[in-house]
Amino acid sequence: GNSVTQMEGPVTLSxxxxxxxxxxxxxxxxxxxxxxxxxxxxxxQLLLKATKADDKGSNKGFEATYRKETTSFxxxxxxVQVSDSAVxxxxxxxxxxxxxxFGAGTRLTVKx
Amino acid sequence: DTxxxxxxxxxxxxxxxxxxxxxxxxxxxxxxxxxxxxxxxxLKIMFSxxxxxxxxxxxxxxxxxxxxxxxxxxxxxxxxLELGDSAVxxxxxxxxxxAxxxxxxxxxxxxxx
Numbered sequence: 001g002n003s004v005t006q007m008e009g010p011v012t013l014s015x016x017x018x019x020x021x022x023x024x025x026x027x028x029x030x031x032x033x034x035x036x037x038x039x040x041x042x043x044x045q046l047l048l049k050a051t052k053a054d055d056k057g058s059n060k061g062f063e064a065t066y067r068k069e070t071t072s073f074x075x076x077x078x079x080v081q082v083s084d085s086a087v088x089x090x091x092x093x094x095x096x097x098x099x100x101x102f103g104a105g106t107r108l109t110v111k112x
Numbered sequence: 113d114t115x116x117x118x119x120x121x122x123x124x125x126x127x128x129x130x131x132x133x134x135x136x137x138x139x140x141x142x143x144x145x146x147x148x149x150x151x152x153x154x155l156k157i158m159f160s161x162x163x164x165x166x167x168x169x170x171x172x173x174x175x176x177x178x179x180x181x182x183x184x185x186x187x188x189x190x191x192x193l194e195l196g197d198s199a200v201x202x203x204x205x206x207x208x209x210x211a212x213x214x215x216x217x218x219x220x221x222x223x224x225x
Contacts, residue, residue: 043216
């Protein structure tokens, strides 16, 4: 079945540090890949997405590249801010599947 | 103008009670979902409806019963609440086309005492 594995947290960084959150997936077919972010007390929001191999999704300084050869979709940001503190979820969905599969979530805390 | 709205936002109740959480979306989406998020933030799908028809029903106790009166509404009724039902429940919706981005509600935190 389809599944997503992302690095366990929590991750604590200082402001302006480089961020990587690893995500790998298992899927039949060709999934679309997503990163969602959940700020404290809120629902999940789409951060970025990629729908085919080698696509790069980007938003708010975050980037992730769809790597079919390594079945990965790692999230990166060159310089994090305190306001980036949140829980980040990697997710996948295949074309003929109504089910969005989420990873376990990685909590990021950025300290000033 | 909230896209996916859930009520109530907080719900505290005793074991054994019956409670409902309501969800409405004004996006014109065809598909709606209920997800359960536990204390460790793990997100698990419970149900999915497409145009009022149940299409996903994960292994969820039959104390949980979803109801979709129309495609803009998906309510969740829980009978005989147990301590383990304490969680945040998220409603979400999406179109049936494209990359299928989910739009989530703000969540309903249920605490069973």
